[in-house]
Amino acid sequence: MSVTIADVAKLANVGAGTVSRVLNGSKSVSEETRAQVLACIQQLGYRPNLVARGLAAKRTGMVAAIIPSIGYTQHAEAIQGLSDFLHEHGLRLMIGHCGYSAENEARIVSDFLERRPDAFYLTGTSHTADTRRMLRQSGIPVVEAANLTDDPIDCVVGYDNFDAARQVVHLLHARGHRNIAVATSLHDPNDRTAARRDGYLAACADLGIDMTERLIACTNSFAGGAAAVAQVARLSPAIDLLVCVTDVIAVGAILECQRRGIAVPGQLGVCGFDDLPIAAAINPALTTIGVDRVGMGRTAGQVLLQRLGGAAAMSGSVDVGFDIREHASTRSEISAPGEGATKELRE
Amino acid sequence: MSVTIADVAKLANVGAGTVSRVLNGSKSVSEETRAQVLACIQQLGYRPNLVARGLAAKRTGMVAAIIPSIGYTQHAEAIQGLSDFLHEHGLRLMIGHCGYSAENEARIVSDFLERRPDAFYLTGTSHTADTRRMLRQSGIPVVEAANLTDDPIDCVVGYDNFDAARQVVHLLHARGHRNIAVATSLHDPNDRTAARRDGYLAACADLGIDMTERLIACTNSFAGGAAAVAQVARLSPAIDLLVCVTDVIAVGAILECQRRGIAVPGQLGVCGFDDLPIAAAINPALTTIGVDRVGMGRTAGQVLLQRLGGAAAMSGSVDVGFDIREHASTRSEISAPGEGATKELRE
DNA sequence: CTGTTAGCGCTTTCAC
DNA sequence: GTGAAAGCGCTAACAG
Numbered sequence: 001m002s003v004t005i006a007d008v009a010k011l012a013n014v015g016a017g018t019v020s021r022v023l024n025g026s027k028s029v030s031e032e033t034r035a036q037v038l039a040c041i042q043q044l045g046y047r048p049n050l051v052a053r054g055l056a057a058k059r060t061g062m063v064a065a066i067i068p069s070i071g072y073t074q075h076a077e078a079i080q081g082l083s084d085f086l087h088e089h090g091l092r093l094m095i096g097h098c099g100y101s102a103e104n105e106a107r108i109v110s111d112f113l114e115r116r117p118d119a120f121y122l123t124g125t126s127h128t129a130d131t132r133r134m135l136r137q138s139g140i141p142v143v144e145a146a147n148l149t150d151d152p153i154d155c156v157v158g159y160d161n162f163d164a165a166r167q168v169v170h171l172l173h174a175r176g177h178r179n180i181a182v183a184t185s186l187h188d189p190n191d192r193t194a195a196r197r198d199g200y201l202a203a204c205a206d207l208g209i210d211m212t213e214r215l216i217a218c219t220n221s222f223a224g225g226a227a228a229v230a231q232v233a234r235l236s237p238a239i240d241l242l243v244c245v246t247d248v249i250a251v252g253a254i255l256e257c258q259r260r261g262i263a264v265p266g267q268l269g270v271c272g273f274d275d276l277p278i279a280a281a282i283n284p285a286l287t288t289i290g291v292d293r294v295g296m297g298r299t300a301g302q303v304l305l306q307r308l309g310g311a312a313a314m315s316g317s318v319d320v321g322f323d324i325r326e327h328a329s330t331r332s333e334i335s336a337p338g339e340g341a342t343k344e345l346r347e
Numbered sequence: 348m349s350v351t352i353a354d355v356a357k358l359a360n361v362g363a364g365t366v367s368r369v370l371n372g373s374k375s376v377s378e379e380t381r382a383q384v385l386a387c388i389q390q391l392g393y394r395p396n397l398v399a400r401g402l403a404a405k406r407t408g409m410v411a412a413i414i415p416s417i418g419y420t421q422h423a424e425a426i427q428g429l430s431d432f433l434h435e436h437g438l439r440l441m442i443g444h445c446g447y448s449a450e451n452e453a454r455i456v457s458d459f460l461e462r463r464p465d466a467f468y469l470t471g472t473s474h475t476a477d478t479r480r481m482l483r484q485s486g487i488p489v490v491e492a493a494n495l496t497d498d499p500i501d502c503v504v505g506y507d508n509f510d511a512a513r514q515v516v517h518l519l520h521a522r523g524h525r526n527i528a529v530a531t532s533l534h535d536p537n538d539r540t541a542a543r544r545d546g547y548l549a550a551c552a553d554l555g556i557d558m559t560e561r562l563i564a565c566t567n568s569f570a571g572g573a574a575a576v577a578q579v580a581r582l583s584p585a586i587d588l589l590v591c592v593t594d595v596i597a598v599g600a601i602l603e604c605q606r607r608g609i610a611v612p613g614q615l616g617v618c619g620f621d622d623l624p625i626a627a628a629i630n631p632a633l634t635t636i637g638v639d640r641v642g643m644g645r646t647a648g649q650v651l652l653q654r655l656g657g658a659a660a661m662s663g664s665v666d667v668g669f670d671i672r673e674h675a676s677t678r679s680e681i682s683a684p685g686e687g688a689t690k691e692l693r694e
Numbered sequence: 695c696t697g698t699t700a701g702c703g704c705t706t707t708c709a710c
Numbered sequence: 711g712t713g714a715a716a717g718c719g720c721t722a723a724c725a726g
Contacts, residue, residue: 004703015713020705028711050461051407052703054398055718062441062462070427071641073420080417083444087455092462094409094441097430108434114397115409115439222628251628258630278625281569281598283605294418351719362697367721375695399719402702 003044012040023048054116063091063304064117066108068100068124068190074274074293075123078145081297082121089305091118100188106131113138119304125149125156126191141307141316143300147192148319155307155316157300161192161273164289164322165199166206168271169243171324172287173207175331177241177269180209183228183253184245186217193220193245196273200243214239218249225252229260232268240269241330247272247279247288254282254329269330275323284328291322350391359387370395401463410438410651411464413455415447415471415537421621421640422470425492428644429468436652438465447535453478460485466651472496472503473538488654488663490647494539495666502654502663504647508539508620511636511669512546513553515618516590518671519634520554522678524588524616527556530575530600531592533564540567540592543620547590561586565596572599576607579615587616588677594619594626597633601676605630616677622670631675638669 005023009016014033021029022037029037040046054060063086067075083093094117098104106128109120113134120135120142127144135142135153142154149156169180182204184197197215204211216231218224228249232239244250250272257264264270264284272279275290303316326332352370356363361380368376369384376384387393401407410433414422430440441464445451453475456467460481467482467489474491482489482500489501496503516527529551531544544562551558563578565571575596579586591597597619604611611617611631619626622637650663673679 002703005705006703009713016704017706017714018712021712024705030711033711047457047461049402049463049703051398051401051463052718053705055396055402055720056703056705058705058718060398070417070430071420071424073418073423076420076423077418080444083417083442087443092441092443092459094439095430096434096439097427110394112439114394116396116398222624226628251625255628255630277569278598281573281602283602349719352721353719356697363719364698364721364723365696368696371721377695380696396719399702400721402704403719403721405702405721 002049003046005046005048008037008040008044008046011044012037058116059118060116061091062094062115062117063119063121063301064109064112064115065093065095065121066105066112066123067095067097068188070095070097073276075146077293078123078297078300081294081299082301083297084294085298085301085305089301091301091305100190102126102128102131106134109134118308119143121145121300121304122153124191125152125158127153141304143303143307143316145296145300147195148317152317155303157296157303157316157318157320159291159296159320159322161195162199162202164324165196165243165245165273166203167199168273168287168289168324169200169203170206171326172241172243172269172271172330173203173209176333177331178209179236179238180204180211180241180243181214181216181228181232181235181239182211182243182245183216183218183225183249185220185249186224187219196245200245216242220246220248222248222252222255225249225254226256226259229253229256229262229268233260233262240267241265241271242268243271245273247274247276247286250286250288250329251276251278251282254284254286258283265328265330271330275325279325280327287327287330288325289322290325291320296320349396350393352393352395354391355384355387355393358391359384405463406465407463408438409441409462409464410466410468410648411456411459411462412440412442412468413452413459413470414442414444415535417442417444420623422493424640425470425644425647428641428646429648430644431641432645432648432652436648438648438652447537449473449475449478453481456481465655466490468492468647468651469500471538472499472505474500488651490650490663492643492647494542495664499664502650504643504650504663504665504667506638506643506667506669508542509546509549511671512543512590512592512620513550514546515620515634515636515671516547516550517553518673519588519590519616519618519677520550520556523680524678525556526583526585527551527558527588527590528561528563528575528579528582528586529558529590529592530563530565530572530596532567532596533571534566543592547592563589567593567595569595569599569602572596572601573603573606576600576603576609576615580607580609587614588612588618589615590618592620594621594623594633594635597635597676598623598625598629601629601631601633612675612677618677622672626672627674629676634674634677635672636669637672638667643667
């Protein structure tokens with residue numbers, strides 16, 4: 001039914017192998033036969049069957065990606081970057097979502113492996129032993145994204161969630177925030193939000209801030225952020241900063257403050273993590289931690305491509321960094337001794 | 348290197364065909380040989396090669412999907428539903444994004460077709476002639492989603508963007524809004540936002556509202572919505588309703604109103620389209636048009652599955668409907684004669 | 695019920 | 711430089 005390589009070969013009076021060589025841009029084909037073959041391909045409207053090629057060449061040109069949720073902006077953007085990059089290099093994406101469950105992830109990995117992808121993209125650095133074993137023994141390049149680890153399955157492209165969280169608390173402490181509460185995701189726990197929470201707590205420990213009854217569990221949603229503010233109000237009016245493991249929670253918190261007439265950052269500072277588009281748009285704009293997610297996806301693709309080209313594994317461990325973006329949702333006064341505070345005294 | 352069906356057959360002392368039958372759940376295998384084969388599969392850790400199966404069976408078990416942008420919540424959610432459904436039925440997704448360009452879409456379609464997917468998912472109902480031709484002649488089921496059309500490539504699962512937009516304007520007119528402006532997406536034009544814009548304009552025409560200088564072009568972003576409000580302020584203080592083709596624009600508009608101290612809906616009503624999570628969270632909550640996007644994705648998968656099972660094409664044209672969700676961003680008084688207005692007069 | 699035999703459409707030695 | 715041939719791993723008749 002469909003036109004095959006044999007049809008082209010027949011029409012061009014060459015062997016199937018030659019057509020294949022033309023198709024794959026082999027150097028060892030004379031200019032004239034190449035032109036001849038190309039013409040016949042054109043004429044017949046021939047389109048290669050990549051499934052057959054995949055079987056014969058043991059390269060399918062597919063990359064498998066698993067993310068927790070396709071609908072969650074953060075991961076979708078990374079996939080967008082990955083997809084972009086792969087497309088530019090003739091690779092295509094097959095995608096699955098595991099709903100924040102490592103067991104689901106393992107199931108999907110097993111399933112995807114049967115389709116012989118050339119490489120694998122995983123979200124986060126925490127996977128079941130099964131996942132690690134299957135992937136390692138498959139021998140294909142694997143990149144874990146959105147976090148860092150010393151013990152990657154193969155490669156890792158991400159940023160230090162723990163360190164970012166720790167740094168932002170230190171910064172906001174320097175800005176004068178003293179009484180801190182942490183809003184942390186209750187459902188969908190994962191290595192990234194866990195690292196953020198731990199980073200927040202570590203900073204508080206560094207600073208000698210007592211966090212007893214200051215860890216607020218909520219869902220990762222706008223409603224969760226609202227609930228966190230309600231909890232803060234219940235706990236103590238002294239709390240002057242709510243650090244959230246995601247922007248979604250933080251935005252929900254700010255909106256709830258608007259409703260309750262709580263001044264932000266006057267009465268309560270709010271800070272998030274992710275720098276979603278809404279973070280900059282909201283009133284007041286949200287102090288948050290940004291990472292170039294699309295870029296991270298692209299970089300992950302790049303690392304995979306290098307590995308496919310034979311590069312060693314660990315060459316592909318890249319820290320894409322993060323960026324603390326201070327906005328109006330937290331205090332901006334410099335309270336450090338020789339700075340703003342002093343200035344005020346002078347005037 | 349890898350263990351194949353032949354290895355299993357040898358160990359189980361059966362033919363390769365029998366192993367294949369067991370794998371595919373054929374009825375015509377005795378219970379004992381089945382058990383025997385299963386045991387050997389287990390023992391050898393055999394995993395079928397789906398690429399080979401795809402070549403032999405001419406079914407790859409893959410569905411190709413193209414959306415404008417993976418990072419845009421709306422489409423990502425539909426894909427989430429589609430992916431969910433397909434996974435439950437042993438099908439996997441390969442995905443590409445075309446950046447709102449029909450030419451890119453055509454290119455990706457051509458590319459994906461070479462990988463022999465069993466079915467195709469497209470966003471919207473507006474495609475190049477090439478796309479339509481390639482897909483039609485490929486003979487595989489195709490579903491177009493997120494809009495409706497009388498002339499689908501094959502099947503369509505969506506809702507009537509035009510009608511929804513028209514209805515909401517009529518409703519808000521009944522609520523007392525009279526002086527209407529439309530904020531429409533400037534970049535990324537597509538059949539869905541175009542239909543919405545036309546629906547808004549049609550309703551205004553129905554109602555005899557003069558829309559000269561009332562069509563505001565902006566980018567589909569929070570900043571675009573803010574710019575639209577600035578434009579409204581510039582145009583006329585009489586404008587009392589800004590209807591937007593997307594929630595993103597509408598939310599940007601509301602946030603800008605907050606900044607400018609414009610009372611919503613007192614001075615200016617705002618209404619959106621999509622019912623994104625942020626719509627319900629913002630202050631005031633946004634009146635918008637909702638559709639179950641995840642459900643739509645699932646339904647699209649269902650239609651595809653039916654077609655794969657041999658169902659006729661047009662059986663798969665389904666209108667998933669929409670839902671006008673009135674919230675505090677628009678007026679709620681009933682101004683229609685026999686309703687609230689009359690009641691007030693009586694009292 | 696089950697073994698055998700052809701391919702599916704392409705790539706890749708291996709000679710010429 | 712190029713043709714011929716041997717698979718890649720699996721499914722799908724076709725006999726028995």
